[in-house]
Amino acid sequence: MGKLRLGFVGCGNIANTKHLPNLAKFPDRAEVVAFCDVIEQKAIDTKNKFGTPDAKVFTDYRDLLKMDLDAVYVCTPNRSHSEITVAALRAGCHVMCEKPMAINSEEAKAMVDAARETGKLLTIGYQNRFREDTLTLKQMAEDGFLGEVYMAKAHALRRRGIPTWGVFTNKYEQGGGPLIDIGTHALDITLWIMNNYKPVSVLGSTYNVLGTTLRGAEQGTSSHWDPDTYEVEDSAFGFVKFENGATVFLESSWALNTVEQKQAMTTVYGTKAGASMEFPVGEASSTKKRLVVNTVVGGKQVVFEPDVRETVPDSQDLIFNYPGAEKECKVWLDALEGKGEVVVKPEEAFVVTQILEAIYKSAETGKAVYL
Ligand SMILES: NC(=O)c1ccc[n+]([C@@H]2O[C@H](COP(=O)([O-])OP(=O)(O)OC[C@H]3O[C@@H](n4cnc5c(N)ncnc54)[C@H](O)[C@@H]3O)[C@@H](O)[C@H]2O)c1
Incomplete structure (x- = not known):
């Protein structure tokens, strides 16, 4: 070939x-x-x-x-x-x-x-599926180690991280702000680990508070956005119920008064074990994620951390370092050469899109959206 x-x-x-x-x-x-x-x-x-x-x-x-x-x-x-x-x-x-x-x-x-x-x-291009922590958690879910995951939290929180290049704050071009931009990654990995693509109802709220009132340069941050051209939400939250009774809480922001900056991360609660993606204490580095698992062994509560260090160098740059991207590339080339399957299936990304759209709609109408 x-x-x-x-x-x-x-x-x-x-x-x-x-x-x-x-x-x-x-x-x-x-x-x-x-x-x-x-x-x-x-x-x-x-x-x-x-x-x-x-x-x-x-x-x-x-x-x-x-x-x-x-x-x-x-x-x-x-x-x-x-x-x-x-x-x-x-x-x-x-x-x-x-x-x-x-x-x-x-x-x-x-x-x-x-x-x-x-x-x-x-x-x-959901490269976060191919990170070591995500792949490990997916494997644990497939092995049945977690039991049935009936609740999860999808995290996509930045404290002051509004993208200032391109058209990210333009509603027409992007369709929304942090929810559609980074909430989409967190929801994708969460649904993939749960293997649950049957949402039935969605409740959501969006806020445009800090994006239009703060000037990035005055916030001690390198994200120097312009409040006068800021058209999208700065944070969005959604609660999703699934056909089998499971629920997901999705939190997303580019600007929020929080110190918990978890991005493209998930916390899952299963019948046999739970797990959360974490940063090392005091560090928010894109490649040094931890996977903290809790379960019961021999009648005792146990917490352990599989080794999920990335092999790619850590650039300390949260925005331009893409852990998982090399594997995403390889898996795609394999699929193109007929040597493997596509991992991110369009039908799955469609459900993510449906839920994000429903959160925006629910925020607009003040009502739950039934899918
Ligand atoms: N996977 C990730 O983590 C990740 C990270 C950043 C951006 N993205 C996505 O990538 C996309 C682009 O984002 P970006 O950061 O590269 O933005 P960007 O503004 O840097 O690049 C977009 C480019 O597209 C060009 N363009 C616009 N309309 C076009 C058209 N009709 N035909 C040809 N070119 C056109 C623009 O001139 C620009 O050069 C967005 O959808 C964004 O959500 C994904």
Whole structure:
């Protein structure tokens, strides 16, 4: 088999800091031959850094899709995920689309349908599934060690961490704030570990308090956001009930008066054992997560910590270090080469999208949403 021929739509932060540096670790398996960005210079710069010498540059993704490509990466703001993904699938490409899947469940469903109809692979960039702590907890759940998980908390809390590049605070482009941006990761790993994709009702609240009243630069933080252009919620909370009686509490914020900054983490409560993802005391480092498990052994309560250290170097940078991303890349290449399954299935990401949408709707109407 020759090298996989890949194309990128959207040549910003996530393309340049997650996907492309990890793909570069597998030069014998894949090459990036097409780059598209509405800002041409970004496509040119990215091509010069990561592309083959004869890679093509485009400003319209429809032109990129005329090339003979195996797979397309969709790394644009959330609004265009569905449109570009559906077009790429229908053009005969497999698709790795960044999270969140789409800005609403209707658009997410169009993606699921297009993948089913074309028989092409579709996955979503939930790299947190591939972290050591997440994989270990998933294995414990599958081994039956936790028993049945009937309650969980999905954590996505930042104290002052509003993204200041791109269009993250633009409601039209992103569909929302921290809930759709980072709540999506926490909910994804939580549902995956519970293996529960049957939500029945959702209650939610969103707040826009600190984002529009504080100026980032005055908060002793490097997140210098502008309150005048801040359009999305700064925190959102949801309570989800499932068909089998299980519940999930989801907490998400980019700005909240809290010291508990847990992001892309979960706490699960099972009939046989419970577990929580934690940071080392006094440290909020993206790669040094702990997994604290509690159960009863020999009639005694026991707490233990499996060794879940990441093998990737720790950059201390919570935003631009993506533990799990190299494995995400490898698993995707395996699937493209027909050597393995896609781990993040579109139907699962669809349910995550449905729940996030229901939290926004419930917050708006003040009522529970029944799915
Ligand atoms: N997996 C993660 O942890 C993670 C982290 C950060 C961002 N993301 C996701 O990645 C996506 C992009 O975020 P980012 O941080 O790279 O933003 P960014 O603003 O740095 O990059 C987006 C790029 O897309 C380009 N673009 C916009 N519309 C386009 C279109 N129609 N066609 C071609 N190019 C277009 C922009 O010019 C920009 O260069 C978002 O959906 C975001 O949620 C995921």
